[in-house]
Amino acid sequence: MSTPAPSRIFAPGLLDGQVALVTGGGTGLGRAAATELAACGAQVVIAGRRAEVLEATAARIGAAASVVCGDIRDEDDARRIVDTALEHHGRLDLLVNNAGGQYFVPAEAIATRGWQAVFRLNVDGTTRMAELAVERAMRPAGRGTIVNVTLSPHHGLAGMTHSSAARAAVESLTAAWARQWAADGIAVVAIAAGHFQTDALDKYPEPVRAGVARTVPLQRLGQPHEHGWLVALLASPLGRAMSGTVVTLDGARDNWFGPWPPPTLTDGDGDVPTEERRPAATR
Numbered sequence: 001m002s003t004p005a006p007s008r009i010f011a012p013g014l015l016d017g018q019v020a021l022v023t024g025g026g027t028g029l030g031r032a033a034a035t036e037l038a039a040c041g042a043q044v045v046i047a048g049r050r051a052e053v054l055e056a057t058a059a060r061i062g063a064a065a066s067v068v069c070g071d072i073r074d075e076d077d078a079r080r081i082v083d084t085a086l087e088h089h090g091r092l093d094l095l096v097n098n099a100g101g102q103y104f105v106p107a108e109a110i111a112t113r114g115w116q117a118v119f120r121l122n123v124d125g126t127t128r129m130a131e132l133a134v135e136r137a138m139r140p141a142g143r144g145t146i147v148n149v150t151l152s153p154h155h156g157l158a159g160m161t162h163s164s165a166a167r168a169a170v171e172s173l174t175a176a177w178a179r180q181w182a183a184d185g186i187a188v189v190a191i192a193a194g195h196f197q198t199d200a201l202d203k204y205p206e207p208v209r210a211g212v213a214r215t216v217p218l219q220r221l222g223q224p225h226e227h228g229w230l231v232a233l234l235a236s237p238l239g240r241a242m243s244g245t246v247v248t249l250d251g252a253r254d255n256w257f258g259p260w261p262p263p264t265l266t267d268g269d270g271d272v273p274t275e276e277r278r279p280a281a282t283r
């Protein structure tokens, strides 16, 4: 197994001896975060539901990475994920709550089950992982950092109102947990991410993808490694001083702008289509 290439921007050994758990660490932004954390010296445990995806990422990162399969929406799985990290390494310094998502849909077309599915993943799953990490690892150790990754809801996500509400809830939980767990030596911060160039964007309708980079004032999408840098910064001693903060990384674009319905997204009847269902095998 190879050792990770050193970080391009952080001092060697910044996170030496630390152990990080990254949910959704097999793909996209989670993979970028895990890669940079390893480059800074951390041991990283990446979690998700698909073993083959996790194994491929762990092989890319090298000996610093290990995998644990599980669904953060399931209490037993979530506990096993945290316990596996602890059993493997004897400590857990950083939890990156990165697993999350939603589907693109006009607000009035969201079924109750869809609303609940998005909350179950983004709010309940994030809460469960944070509470387990605190109870089982961080409070007993008297220290730890939790980084919650959200899809920035700061302009209101008109085509993803379920996620808009869920991500705002996570940002509010971040501030509340930072206060609640400060006496335990635990810092809690959030990253409000804008549009990043990951495979996940492939699922959005073609007109969305085609136009999206041009709408960012920076004139480009965020790069996953830039997100990884921010996660590593928040894992550093500076992150502890930033507890309770939401850091926005969005190229000055956020995730929404303009009127509803968005002119580029309406079909011939003036309606905005709902994202296609994912094939059952990937759910």
Ligand SMILES: CCCCCCCCCCC/C=C/C(=O)SCCNC(=O)CCNC(=O)[C@H](O)C(C)(C)COP(=O)(O)OP(=O)(O)OC[C@H]1O[C@@H](n2cnc3c(N)ncnc32)[C@H](O)[C@@H]1OP(=O)(O)O
Binding pocket: 100, 101, 102, 103, 104, 105, 111, 112, 113, 114, 115, 117, 118, 121, 151, 159, 194, 195, 196, 200, 201, 204, 208, 255, 256, 257, 258, 262, 274, 275, 276, 277, 278, 283
């Ligand atoms: C002018 C401005 C334009 C801006 C445009 C911006 C758009 C680009 C944004 C780019 C930013 C990127 C953001 C990202 O977050 S990228 C990462 C994305 N990754 C994911 O979203 C992956 C994870 N997502 C999911 O797993 C699912 O979306 C979900 C959260 C729903 C999964 O939950 P679950 O597995 O429990 O869900 P089910 O599939 O079982 O469905 C449960 C119910 O949910 C409803 N549903 C789900 N999908 C759809 C759909 N496509 N259409 C309609 N309804 C849906 C439905 O009610 C399901 O119940 P039923 O099965 O009974 O029908």
Ligand SMILES: NC(=O)C1=CN([C@@H]2O[C@H](COP(=O)(O)OP(=O)(O)OC[C@H]3O[C@@H](n4cnc5c(N)ncnc54)[C@H](OP(=O)(O)O)[C@@H]3O)[C@@H](O)[C@H]2O)C=CC1
Binding pocket: 023, 024, 025, 026, 027, 028, 029, 030, 047, 048, 049, 050, 053, 070, 071, 072, 073, 098, 099, 100, 101, 102, 121, 125, 149, 150, 151, 152, 193, 194, 195, 196, 197, 198, 199, 200, 201
């Ligand atoms: N790409 C972008 O532009 C942006 C993304 N974000 C957010 O950043 C995070 C990562 O996004 P990105 O990498 O792009 O997208 P991905 O869809 O690639 O990442 C989602 C990850 O979470 C895992 N996951 C999903 N559901 C669960 C679950 N129930 N239990 C455990 N793991 C789960 C997935 O793996 P598996 O399916 O194997 O479980 C996958 O690795 C998400 O929260 C996303 O909403 C925010 C802003 C912009």
